[in-house]
Amino acid sequence: MRGHQVTIKDIAKILHISPSTVSRALKDHPDINPQTKKNVQDLAKKLKYKPNQVALNLLQKESKLIGVIVPEIIHYFFSTIISGIEKIANESGYHIIIAQSNESYHKEVENIQALLSSNIDGFIITMAKTTLNFDHFKNVAEIGVPMVFVDRTCDKVTADKVLVDDFDGAYKATKHLIENGCKNIIHLAGPQNLDIGIQRKEGFLAALNDSNISIGDYSIQICDTHDHALKLIPEVLSRHNNIDGIFAVNDLTAIGAMKAVKSINKKVPDDIAVCGFTNSFISYIADPELTTVDQKGFEMGQHAARMLLKRIQSDENYGPVTTILNTDLIIRKSSLKKK
């Protein structure tokens, strides 16, 4: 199997000196004779000595490993977050271990436990949709492992957070639909146990309110997947055929909605304007191209990583920090009605 990696002990034995001397020689410790130093360093280079990280981890109680838990990496938004994290982490010599919860609470708990025992230096987490109990997070906090929540956060846990201004993004998107002639907009909302679900809904409602548009009991539909939208929209439209705008909690749902609209021979955007949230890759591919709110995944990932590293490297115990990023409204064809 695996060939023996060269260790400090090997070098010590060859040179007939002690491991401690080798260790010091390798780090240019002033106590070591220059000649010994040279011998050690030359031999180390020749033998391609690489320090054993695991031994260092055990000793120094840091693994230079960041645990990242996301629902699913196949989603563009999450993979952009991960890319942002990886970039910053790598710059500081850290690596990331990725675990997916698949939106399952139990998998999330499992992942946390498993990564904890790997002596992870910190966590960056986007909660699963199904997570309603937060004991596993509280446990992490108690043990004292730093933790940053990204995008989906919750008040019940004390931790750093980075999120986008969902309320404002939703507000801007809804305002935009109104300004483009929509008089009866519905919102396909996310689960109301997640802040982002709540905030985007509230932003939507606020925009309607500010424009004095009345809200029907059908104006909010809990629906946040492509397939659900595909089924739901025809039903809703058959009951309320004066709907002329849809604001979806994410791009995939928006695209599902667009497909559904087209399937019943209505036109996007002229009959029904559609706007999504995330600005994922598919919004650019969709037909018509999807107006959406840029959620800045890469930036969020970068911020989260910076915040985590700061906390890992700090000795003080400063209070939790929340970073809120601005969103940008990306206007494309799916929302621009002919006037």
Added chain:
Amino acid sequence: MRGHQVTIKDIAKILHISPSTVSRALKDHPDINPQTKKNVQDLAKKLKYKPNQVALNLLQKESKLIGVIVPEIIHYFFSTIISGIEKIANESGYHIIIAQSNESYHKEVENIQALLSSNIDGFIITMAKTTLNFDHFKNVAEIGVPMVFVDRTCDKVTADKVLVDDFDGAYKATKHLIENGCKNIIHLAGPQNLDIGIQRKEGFLAALNDSNISIGDYSIQICDTHDHALKLIPEVLSRHNNIDGIFAVNDLTAIGAMKAVKSINKKVPDDIAVCGFTNSFISYIADPELTTVDQKGFEMGQHAARMLLKRIQSDENYGPVTTILNTDLIIRKSSLKKK
């Protein structure tokens, strides 16, 4: 900072027994007094004792960590591979460390080095497009760390490989285009230093050949990105306006080509049929929906993980294994001309 995780020593101290007794009690060793066992196990549960993986790694020279190096996780295909790997790895108590090469040779080398010193148990790698020198892989092989290549492979390195039958996939796709009335198909090919680029091109050529369709000097265009296709296709079509089919080396390029075709007011599929390769998510979202070859990323990831685990856990030194998966042609609207 970080609170003290409960260790075996802690339990030993509390119970006034030795760490070794605690260790054995926790694993139900027959030598231990049932009462002692119960005391230990109860206390361990109460204190939420979790074995320290790092200490185990050091002792047993395995980290239960698999290094995964891919070009970019934001690409659907790579993230499905990763998901497949993660699933199998998790089932065996392994976790995955992900590093992105961003298609850069240097980043790839860096990643390999960094992960090696973290005592990775093995690698699963999809090479960067720009990798032409393979010394870093050979180095891994010499040290004796198991390694599996996925999708993009190279003959120069002795290692396990899992790939799809690119030749056959391309052949089937091209045949399908021909059967649907295409008489002048071009191929948007990948880089010819990668096996997949070569194989898909060869499959394309073989299908044309078997149907006695002549090949022009413009029939193969090196072009494997969305944006390149967007620029290239209008040029090519203006010079050869009898082209009636496009087979692209990947979905994104196919979609770029479709957009380009539509931009010059030709119709997909009636004027020009289009077929991609990968069956990524966007192929389903595209308009018209894209005919493509299913590259089975998830299955490839699973296979790769199984092959790696087998090699990690095996003592024998069996020769390199190559697994070739079949592709499926997924027929959608972009290739079905009205007859």
Added chain:
DNA sequence: ACTCTTTTCGCAAACGTTTGAAATAACCTC
């Protein structure tokens, strides 16, 4: 020649866990 300082190095402990071997204590047998 004696102490004092400086230079250079090694010892030992530590991180958390496992495990072969040794130790202790209790019990049994003849």
Added chain:
DNA sequence: GAGGTTATTTCAAACGTTTGCGAAAAGAGT
């Protein structure tokens, strides 16, 4: 009650590295 067996526990080493402290040797100063 000597010898033997069994049950239970502890010791010590090991994994690779770092680091405070002590030690040895050499040189300097008087």
